[in-house]
Amino acid sequence: RGAAGVLLVGVGVSAIVVMQGSARHLGTVLQASLAVLVGIALLAGPYLIRMAQDLSEERLMRIRAQERAEVAAHVHDSVLHTLTLIQRNAENAREVARLARAQERELRAWLYKPEGRGKDEEEEPDTLAEAVKATAAEVEDDHGVPVEVVCVGDCPVDEGLGAQLQAAREAMVNAAKYGGEGGAVQVYAEVEGTTVFISVRDRGPGFDLDAVPADRMGVRESIIGRMQRNGGTARLRSAPDGGTEVELEMERAA
DSSP: OHHHHHHHHHHHHHHHHHHTTOGGGHHHHHHHHHHHHHHHHHHHHHHHHHHHHHHHHHHHHHHHHHHHHHHHHHIIIIIIHHHHHHHHTTTOHHHHHHHHHHHHHHHHHHHHSTTOSSSOGGGSOSBHHHHHHHHHHHHHHHHOOOEEEEEESOOBOOHHHHHHHHHHHHHHHHHHHHHGGGSOEEEEEEEETTEEEEEEEEOSOOOOGGGSOTTOHHHIIIIIIHHHHTTOEEEEEEOTTSOEEEEEEEEOOO
């Protein structure tokens, strides 16, 4: 195929050079031009096909990697947190059974419903402020730690903000679990133009960010990784005995 392409290009170019000064040979020149084009197609076609296949495979691998990361983040957000609660309430059989049933329902809903959020669509809050307050109330009920919410401005929840809310929920859960003894968890959400900012702060013991093991998924994947995968940013400030603050920023659809 490559040799045929080279031959056609060579013949075509030669014919064009020979015939270019004569109008009587216009048809021959057009045929020669067509031969050149066919030759170029034979030469470049396989390369272009391989390049398109490589791009498709790369895109597919990227999509699969993102899906695996989302599954891992959800497993951490829901299953591992539920297991922690079960461990803390091991002596209360009724509470353990309630937690197990709730987790089973959430997992089934997340696996089989198109939106993959574990709730019916009609149960999902329509606006950011409602969603932040609902998430805070859920965390407060689950962990028995007060969560104070302040919202400035509001906007509809799109796909990117949905990911930001999931990251905020993880930050609230971490604050309630590890910083709840220092008092209420403080949540601040603000909508300014197309920028949405959410801050989650606790007055707990804090921790050294550099000392977090690589296999700890909560901060690295459920917060930082989730925000990055959806086009946002996450900033964490924490120090031993200094509390922790998580800042999440996302651009919403205009």
